[in-house]
Amino acid sequence: MNNVIGRSSCTSILIGKKASLTGSVIIGRNEDAKTAWPKHLAFNPHQDNVKNNYFKSKDNKFEMDLPETIFSYSSTPEWTDKYGVFEEDGINEHHVAMSATESAYANERVLAVDPFDTEKGILEEAMVTVVLPYIKTAREGVQRLGEIVEKHGAAEADGILFSDPNEAWYMEIGSGHQWVAQRIPDDSYAVVANQLAIQAVVFDGNDFMYSKNLKDFVYQNQLWPKDAVFNWREIFGTHDDSDLHYNTPRVWIGQKLLTPSVEQKPQDFDLPFIRKPDKPISIQDAQAVLSNHYQNTPYDLTNPKNKNNATFRPISVATTQESHLLELNDENMIHWLAMGVAAQSVYVPFYPQGTKVPTMYKYGKETYSTNSAYWVFKLASTLADRDWNKYGTDLGSAQDDAREKTTHLRYEYDQKLAKETDPAKKIDLVNEANEKMAKTATDIFKELSAKLITKQTADSPLRFKMDPNL
Structure with a gap:
């Protein structure tokens, strides 16, 4: 990543259509980086026969050829492209949504044999730009980004959210060329906070996608025993003390809000990736998760007692540039966008198929x-x-x-x-x-x-x- 923006520290949510109140598939994320780094809203038009369509990153040396047809899509780029575009999130004309990325960390065992290509690998700043305008389903999105990672390499560990009106997928990049993606069950949701989160991988069926040689890579490098359940989080992820203060408490509070019937501890390394809600999740519930700062708990940062002695990193923080929820329900598409700090802003339900950006949002x-x-x-x-x-x-x-x-x-x-x-x-x-x-x-x-x-x-x-x- 560049020296100006640094790694983003986000929180994500994915909601299956039977878990949501309206039957919508919903994905969303807080984009956290700096306290003063504006975002804009953009509506990018459909283009045909774009000759020599080529992407070259300003953040590193990643570059690739792109298709001649560009589908229209919404996005939230940076106020400047000097350090990269960072389009981050949007919905395209085929009703496919994408949000990238949820920054994460891989462990040293994995990186010893397949390090990130920080010089030429794909970074967060490029992902939406080279994927979202060229896909017609969420699965296509996973497959396209996966092929890019395998061919060009990845420069960092990331989580990427995809959805269409039928399903939501969460994809994770765990090393220079290895990745996995899991379909969120229709009756469930997931909250993710800067950790590799996917757990047991099922290699048969249609609920997982993964890099071509994932199993061989793991077993040949003795990263996991063959007779054990293939646990992505355990193989590729981290279990640091910092996770207990920075990451797991955010997953805990998200699950506490949506599944209060289950008692858990904020510093539990084994919080499940997938949860079923106690009741259908409304869009307001999803907004409440991304706006949470541990209110009504002893850890609330607005409590004067915690001003200079915060125990846990909250979901909603001063460094949030924008917060979004991308809602898809049959033909209905909503790009909910809250500029700045979610807890102190408001989500505006924009139509992503617009062609004119509201004046103040550009x-x-x-x-x-x-x-x-x-x-x-x-x-x-x-x-x-x-x-x-x-x-x-x-x-x-x-x-x-x-x-x-x-x-x-x-x-x-x-x-x-x-x-x-x-x-x-x-x-x-x-x-x-x-x-x-x-x-x-x-x-x-x-x-x-x-x-x-x-x-x-x-x-x-x-x-x-x-x-x-x-």
Whole structure:
């Protein structure tokens, strides 16, 4: 990775269609890197007959030829491509969603025999760009990225999320050329936090995909006994003390929220990868997972007692650039996008098939500016951070208002689109809806910031009890 961005430290969630409230397949992730590093929203158009379509990374020397046909897709690129594109997540015209990546670590035994190719291997920054515009199903996505890893090598350990209206897949890269992917059971979900998470691999059937020589690689290098269950996490993953404070507690809280009937400990190395929820998971439940900071537990970072003595790394942190949930249900596609810190922002239900990016979602640089959606949400969260107990209620009220109004707008436009038959008019409606939802959310947060600034004028230390007669 480059020296400016560093490795991202994300948290991911994948939900099968029978585990979700609406029958949707949902994948999502917090993109965590820096406290001030804006993201934009992009709608990339369909292109045919693109001659000499070629990708060359700015982050390392990875490069490859690409197909001549590029499917349209949404994405959330960096404010600058100087260090790489980092498109990170999106939904394409064939209703396939992808999110990349969940950074992880492989152990030294594996890397001794198949090290990462940091010079020429594929990195996070390139994955969405070279995969999502060229696939028609989630399985195709896994297969395409797997072939790239085997041919070009990987530069880092990563987890990658894929979905279509029928299924969700989680793929993990465990060494320079070895990978595995597991289909999330329809009635289950998974929460992942910067660890290689897939456990027992079943080599027969249709629920796993893997690198061509995975078994031979493991057994020939004596990385695992042949008579034991092939456990990917044990073979390729890590079990460090840092995992107990940085990673496993996030999986614990995610599973605690969705499956509270099962008692577990936050520092348990053996938390399962796959869980069944106690009740159907709504999109709001998924948002709550990605927005969690251990509230209602002793580990809440907003508790003054934990200000300089945090026990566990939470899911929602100040370094989150954006948080997304990609929801697919038959013909319905929703790119839920929260700019900045999920716990202090709002998920806007964008139509990924749009062709015009809402004005404020295409602007924003490293330094604060008023014309950027990222900075609108970031300003409000920064002001609320000055005293969470004092200003948290104002923030929560603004979030509730924005959620209600944007989701109602989405509902209204869903009804309009269902009645419209002209493709061009449908696109016009989509663009109109995206702009209205974006403006509604950012206007509410602008008002919130104005309110907080006004209130905080009374917080100055340069105060003195004034004589009312003077």
